[in-house]
Amino acid sequence: MFIKQHTLRRKYHFSGKGLHTGKHVDMTIEPAPVNFGIKFKRTDLGEDAIIAALTDYVSTTSRGTTIEKGDIKVSTLEHLMAAFYGLQIDNALVSLDSGEVPILDGSASYYVKEICKDGILEQDADRKYLEIDHKVFFRDEKTGSEITIMPDDAFSVDLMIDYNSRVLGNQYARLDSDTDFAREIAPCRTFVFFHELEPLFRNNLIKGGDLDNAIVIVEHSVPQKELDRLAGLFNVDTLERAPEGYLNHLDLRFPNECARHKLLDIMGDLALVGMPLKAKVIGYKSGHSINTTIARILREEILK
Numbered sequence: 001m002f003i004k005q006h007t008l009r010r011k012y013h014f015s016g017k018g019l020h021t022g023k024h025v026d027m028t029i030e031p032a033p034v035n036f037g038i039k040f041k042r043t044d045l046g047e048d049a050i051i052a053a054l055t056d057y058v059s060t061t062s063r064g065t066t067i068e069k070g071d072i073k074v075s076t077l078e079h080l081m082a083a084f085y086g087l088q089i090d091n092a093l094v095s096l097d098s099g100e101v102p103i104l105d106g107s108a109s110y111y112v113k114e115i116c117k118d119g120i121l122e123q124d125a126d127r128k129y130l131e132i133d134h135k136v137f138f139r140d141e142k143t144g145s146e147i148t149i150m151p152d153d154a155f156s157v158d159l160m161i162d163y164n165s166r167v168l169g170n171q172y173a174r175l176d177s178d179t180d181f182a183r184e185i186a187p188c189r190t191f192v193f194f195h196e197l198e199p200l201f202r203n204n205l206i207k208g209g210d211l212d213n214a215i216v217i218v219e220h221s222v223p224q225k226e227l228d229r230l231a232g233l234f235n236v237d238t239l240e241r242a243p244e245g246y247l248n249h250l251d252l253r254f255p256n257e258c259a260r261h262k263l264l265d266i267m268g269d270l271a272l273v274g275m276p277l278k279a280k281v282i283g284y285k286s287g288h289s290i291n292t293t294i295a296r297i298l299r300e301e302i303l304k
Helices: 078-086 109-118 194-202 224-234 257-273 288-303
Strands: 004-008 012-017 024-031 038-042 050-052 058-060 066-069 072-075 092-096 120-126 136-139 146-151 156-161 171-175 191-193 215-217 277-284
Touching: 004 024, 012 109, 038 072, 050 066, 050 072, 058 288, 078 109, 078 257, 136 288, 146 288, 156 257, 171 257, 191 194, 191 257, 194 215, 215 257, 257 277, 257 288
Parallel strands: 038 092, 156 277, 191 215
Antiparallel strands: 004 120, 012 024, 024 092, 038 050, 058 066, 066 072, 136 146, 146 277, 156 171
16 A cells, blocks of 8 residues: 555546446546545536535436536546546546546546556655544345445455346455456446346436447347347447357456456445545445445544
């Protein structure tokens, strides 16, 4: 773990579409001074349209994490926040001309690769950690999701997912001080089950979803007629279910890529605590709702 605070060495530009809005967005991330934290600026709303990336402003967690303050709203920020957390970047300003962070390939890979080309810049101020001195536990009785935070000298995550899926099975992922975040966690993409696609579209979500930015899991055989009908949602000519249970013969980057992506998500949501943790995080069936709930509990420890 770093002792000093860190920021970026230069400004970076990314552009793409939002996963849920489908709108094109141009985004830059740039260095920031000590104790600045991570902040987002909506350039389309004016120079003063700035919001801090903190649990204080979390408004919704449906298929992504959204922060909101007045008219300022930024959605699907968890992958970028995970990149900052995983690379131990404390201070940065993110400017974007729309309300959703670009989904890119559905992981944090693009951000991490670009930043790692230049390395990160050490700053002349000590890094502040939230040191957990007691067990913190939260369970969502409706979903069965659980997160436990235990005192420790360093940050680590143990995470298990279980969707009663014949394709995924039970998956486990871990991050600790020996994990190469850039190579082992950042490239892992978001995922969705085939049966969820139409309900998500009907709820005005995943307008920017396609086969380049999400893993689609197909539990059972689907008639080709049904696949052809849904191909239009992805703007492709045809869809096929691979024998392994993934749409269009997808190559996984890791056998447990979905669990690793959930680990990426929990890192991004925990980054909204506002400072890095010295703690052991144990997650079971985690999602953005429970992630941000536990982050809010930890944030209250700081505010005390």
